[in-house]
Amino acid sequence: MATTTEAEQVTPVGEDSSWYERLKHNRNWLGFLFMVPAAAILLVFLAYPLGLGVWLGFTDVKVGRPGQFVGFDNYAWLLEDDVFWLSVFNTFLYTVVASIFKFAIGLWLAVLLNRHMPFKSFLRAIVLLPFIVPTVLSALAFWWIYDSQDSVISWTLIEMGLIERPIDFLGDPNNARASVIVANIWRGIPFVAITLLAGLQTISPSLYEAATIDGANEWQRFWRITLPLLTPIIAVVMTFSVLFTFTDFQLIWVMTRGGPINATHLMATLSYQRAIIGGSLGEGAAIATAMIPFLLAAILFSYFGLQRRKWQQGGVDD
Amino acid sequence: MASVDIRNVRKSFGTTEVLHGIDVSVPDQSFTVLVGPSGCGKSTLLRMIAGLEEISSGDIEIGGRVVNKMPPKQRDIAMVFQNYALYPHMKVFDNMAFSLKLAKVAPDLINRKVSEAAEVLNLTEYLDRYPRQLSGGQRQRVAMGRAIVRDPQVFLFDEPLSNLDAKLRVQMRTEIKELHQRLSSTSIYVTHDQIEAMTMADQIVVMRDGIIEQIGAPLELYDRPHNTFVAGFIGSPAMNIIQGRMRLEDGKASFQVNDEIEMPLDEARGVANGADVLLGVRPEHWTFTNGQAGVPLDVSVVEPTGADTLVVCKLDGHEVLASFKERYEFAPGERIRLTPSPGNIHLFDAATRERL
Structure with missing residues (x-):
C-alpha cells in the first residue's frame, strides 16, 4: 500500500485543515465516493426490484389494491398448483434440451469456422445473424414457419409427398414444446459458437502439431487437446446460455403465450401471466422468486465444477 | 537411428515458391544445423521433414524410406518446438507420456521410460507440476523429454533456444550437445544464430532465400566460405x-x-x-x-x-x-x-x- 503512505506523507493532516481537505486526501473516502454512482445504479435498478419482487412474493398485492404480508401462503398455494409444476417441468425440459443442442451444434460450428476456408469472415458474420435479429422479429418469423395452415415446412413436406396434411406445430402440446425449443436453439447457437470460436483461437496451433507428431489422430486431438483447453470458456458460455434459456420469455410469449393447454408455459411466462395479465402481483412474484434457487445452483455448479482449473493458474498451488 | 536424405525438394505456397530445389544429406548420428536469416526456408524444410508441411516436389527419405506421403507419426521422428508446445492442461509426466499413451504402451513401461528421461534431464522432482509452474529452461527440458521418451530415429529442433535469455541459451546449448553425444541420435536443428550453428553442429547447411549457399563442417565454412554471403554470415563479428x-x-x-x-x-x-x-x-x-x-x-x-x-x-x-x-x-x-x-x-x- 505504497500509495496510502505517500498520500499521508505529502499532505500533513493538521487540525486546522477543513473536513473537505481531509476527505479530498483520504484514500478510503475517495474510493467510496468514486463507487457511489455505480452502487446507486445497481441499488436502484437491480437490488431494489429484486428485493421488491421477493417482498411481493410474501404479500397478496393485486394490481390496483394494496395487499398484506401473508408469509409463505403464496408458495404453499403454488406447491399445490399443477400449472406451476407443469411450468417448472417445461422450464427444465426447455433449458436442458436446448442447452445440450446449443452446446453440441455451437461447438461443432466453432470447430468448423476455426478451419482455414474460403470466405471465412463472411461465414462467421452469417453465423451471428440469429443473434442480431431482434428476438420478437425472429419469433414472428418462427410463428409463420410454424403456422398451422401456411407453414413452409409443412408445404415442403407435402410437395415432396412425405406427409398429407399440414403439421400442427403449435397446436399439439408435444409439437409445440419441440417447436419452441428448436426456435430457442436457433437463436442461442451464435452466442455459443462465436464465444467458443474465440476460445479455440487462443489454442496455439503448435499444440496440435506437437500432438500430431506424438501420434494423435483428429479425434484424439479434439478430445485430449481442444476440449480440455476449452473447458474454462465452455463453463462460462454454458452458464450464461443456461441462465438466458431458463429465464426466456420473449420467444414463448410471441409464439405460444404458454399454450396449448399450458404445454409451453415457462416459469417466466407463467409469472408474467399471473402477475400482469391476471393481476395477482404477489403470486407472480412468488413464481419468479422460485426461479432464483435454480439459477444460483446453475452458477455455483459451473463455478465450482468447471471453471476453476489448476493448470490455468501460475505459481505453486499444490 | 537413421540418415535423412533430401533430394531436390521444392515447396510452394500458392504460386510463391519458397524452396527452390534443396539437396541435403544428413548422415546417421550426425548433428546437422540448418542456419540462415529469417525467411530463408529453413523452418519450412524442417516442417516438411516432420510431415507438418506437404512436399511440393522432390523426395525426403528417412532411414532409406521415402516419407513424402507418410503421416508424421509413422516417420519415427520427434520435434522440439520454438515455443515448447507443452500441453498446458497436463502435468510434466503426462506431457512426456502423451505419445506413449497414444501408442498404447503398457503403463509400467511408460513409467520407466518417463522416469529415465526425467532423470537424464534433471526433471524428476517436477514430474507432478504443470508447465505454467516451470521456468523457461525447465519447460525446454520437458519439451526435449517428450522427444526422448519416444526414442525416435531423428530429432528435429525448431529454434528451440530462441525464447530463452542469453545466459540460459548458452547453458541449454551445451545440454543439447551433451544429450546428442549421449544418445548419438540423428539430429536436425534449425536456428538463425550462427554461433549456435558453429558450436553445436557436425554439419552446417547455410540457406538463403530458399536455396542452399553452402554445406560443410563448421570450421570448413569459417575457413573457406564459398561466397560473400556465407563469409559474412558465419563468424562474429562478420568478415x-x-x-x-x-x-x-x-x-x-x-x-x-x-x-x-x-x-x-x-x-x-x-x-x-x-x-x-x-x-x-x-x-x-x-x-x-x-x-x-x-x-x-x-x-x-x-x-x-x-x-x-x-x-x-x-x-x-x-x-x-x-x-x-x-x-x-x-x-x-x-x-x-x-x-x-x-x-x-x-x-x-x-x-x-x-x-x-
Missing part, C-alpha cells in the same frame, strides 16, 4: 569485405583499394589484371604492424571487451573491423597500419560474389 581491383605487375599480384592503397597477394588465383574483386579479411585476422608496412586505416572507435579489443576503422571511407587479443590503446582519429595474416585472405569475384 570485412573490401572492394578493389586486381593488379598484376612483374608476376606479382596485389589488391588495389584505390590509387594509393595496395595489399600484396600470394597469387592471382587466375584473376586477370584490372579485374574487379572483393577481398575478405576476418576482423581477428588483422595484425598490427606498428610500422610503415600494411594498409593505413583511421581509427574511429575502440571497443575493449576484456578478452579482445575491437577496433572500428575507416578504409577509403568504408568501415573495417579489426579485433585483437592484445589490449591496444588507439586514440580515435589515429592512423594505424594493419596487414592481414598470411593464408587468411579470401578473394571473391565482384560480379558473382563467388570464391576465387
